[in-house]
Amino acid sequence: MALINEFMKIKNNTVVGLTYELKVSKLEDEIESAPFSVEIRDTEDPFYFLFGQSGLPEKFENLLAGQAEGEDFSFTLAVEEAYGEADEELLVNLPKSQFSSQQGFNEDMLAEGNFLPLMDEDGIPMQAKIIKDLGEEIMLDFNHPLVGFDLHFDGKIIEVREATEEELAHGHVHGEHGAHD
Structure with missing residues (x-):
């Protein structure tokens, strides 16, 4: 199984584990604020999601598609690619x-x-x-807490595996890094 994971690429219906730092910035009066850190997910608390069913911004998933376990990533989502402006x-x-x-x-x-x-x-x-x-x-x-912000991600893909039938049926990750139902 480890050999399969070594070559597995992120695609729909895979479970993806990430570590990252999320920084945000905001454009106010035509001046972009310096990015400041709002969340760090490290190896003690990695972030896991079901690719294609995550509810995360589409551009976030598009930028990770095709990458493999062990790869680093760094990208920015503009407000309109992330959670948009406040409603x-x-x-x-x-x-x-x-x-x-x-x-x-x-x-x-x-x-x-x-x-x-x-x-x-x-x-x-x-x-x-x-x-x-x-x-x-x-x-x-009731707006998402990150509306109105550009999102700056720097991280590493720590796991990519096929989702189980149960995870696909429930639409989320099960086990150690997900729900337990």
Whole structure:
């Protein structure tokens, strides 16, 4: 099996393991900010995903396609290739009463700048950032946390393998670096 992995290239229905540093930058008043680090995934905490079913920006997957285990990568996704610009319609005011202790929330969680762990009507986990405390209501931002940023990735491909039937059926990685269902 190790010999197969040595030559396996990233393609649809492969499980890919990466280590990387993600830096972001933003264009404001026609001036690009210096990239600053927002996430590091090292060998202690690598990032695994099912190629072609990851939900990651399409350009991210396109730039990794065809690479093999052991290869380094370095690329930048412009805002429009990543998560786009913020959508004002995803800013929502909700009553604080919806975030009671009966629903598993406490007052400390409702501070401006915090991310609230939520679920949509289908039970899918999501998060929203608290933008402003409006007294009886809070303003939540449901935009992806990386909207409006250019994403700069520097990393290494640490594993490429065929996805199992179960992983393909469930649409995500199982085992040590994924879900356990």
